[in-house]
Amino acid sequence: MTSIVTRFAPSPTGDLHLGGAYVALASWWLARRAPAGRYLLRMEDIDAPRVVAGSSERIVTDLGWLGLAWDEGMVAQSERLHLYAAAIDALTARGLVYPCDCSRADIARVASAPHAGEETVYPGLCRDRDPGRAMKRAPALRVRVPDEEISFDDGVAGRFVQNCARDVGDFVLRRGDGVYAYQLVVVVDDLDMGVTDVVRGADLLASTPRQIFLARMLGAEAPRYHHVPLVVDAHGERLAKRTPGAHVRALQEAGIPPEEILGELAYALGITPSNAPCSLGDLLASTAPQLAPHPLRIPPRWIP
Structure with a gap:
């Protein structure tokens, strides 16, 4: 082994x-x-x-x-805040990050209602807006996700496939209050610490394709996953x-x-x-x- x-x-x-x-x-x-x-x-x-x-x-x-x-x-x-800031800078340099000043109410008015167990899919309201425009509130930073499937073989749950664009939409990397989002920090930490195998609860299974996408955009391969x-x-x-x-x-x-x-x-x-x-x-x-x-x-x- x-x-x-x-x-x-x-x-x-x-x-x-x-x-x-x-x-x-x-x-x-x-x-x-x-x-x-x-x-x-x-x-x-x-x-x-x-x-x-x-x-x-x-x-x-x-x-x-x-x-x-x-x-x-x-x-x-x-x-480790400096590591998360550097990751956002790297993603920004690739044209993948944009500011979003949408409120939850803004998103809810446009997004389709999620089915049980699903997340609200971000409808891309700020994706193509001028980033230099006046903001209604302190903006979050979102990452542009591709309209393609990401799949992986989980050590417990087996094959899992998700289209990030269809199932999630552009997700938040840093909240409007400056707090870095879980989806970003967990990827940066696991890559920096050299983690090869992640064990966690099954409630986080649906987050994994997003994290695999971020790892790839940061020039690395994601760990193996085991969702118990x-x-x-x-x-x-x-x-x-x-x-x-x-x-x-x-x-x-x-x-x-x-x-x-x-x-x-x-x-x-x-x-x-x-x-x-x-x-x-x-x-x-x-x-x-x-x-x-x-x-x-x-x-x-x-x-x-």
Whole structure:
């Protein structure tokens, strides 16, 4: 097996969620089972108003309690703004970026109503307008996307195809308030950190073609992707942040040992054949050829 580099990239908006631990373990396992594999940690704290004070430190502590140690120092997006600015400059030099002062109401009046699970497609209102015109408000920066299909083979979900122009439209790289958009920063970070394999939740699957497009426009190939199912509650519903038993710290405080949590996570990821408690050493001894995940359902005994 060739060497790989994975990363866990939580947003510090609260304690470590079970869904985050699920992704973190998958990323850790993929890296640790490969010769010279590396597992990195990145705090996605770019959207300052959403950051909860002390959350980053608590997530680090919770990961340490589970034993999921990472290589090298932790990276914080808030310290990498110069990289995102440089990426926008590179895309601008290619004629791919334009200012957009549309409001949500402007877009909604023109765009077709999205079907369930779809995004509103940006209708291109500012695409061909004079960029030197007077702006109604501080403009966002959008990227011009081509009317062509982008496809990739996901390590879990299989083949995925999307036409960015038809399904999304020109998307935002930097908001009007100056905050860089997730779609841009995640690409810049993964390329800069040398990430070869990205593990994340299935709710981000539809974002991937946009990120592959940006990586190519920045002169690089995107990583391989593995989108795992979302964690669900005892009724099969997506696990909310406030659901009892949804956070690693709450389970620790309830006396649930880390081996029990790892056992449930590993079984749901297809790493182990049962949900019996296990150590990190047990996981490294697994003969599973790859991730074969199914939705992790919170055991009733974990719910207070």
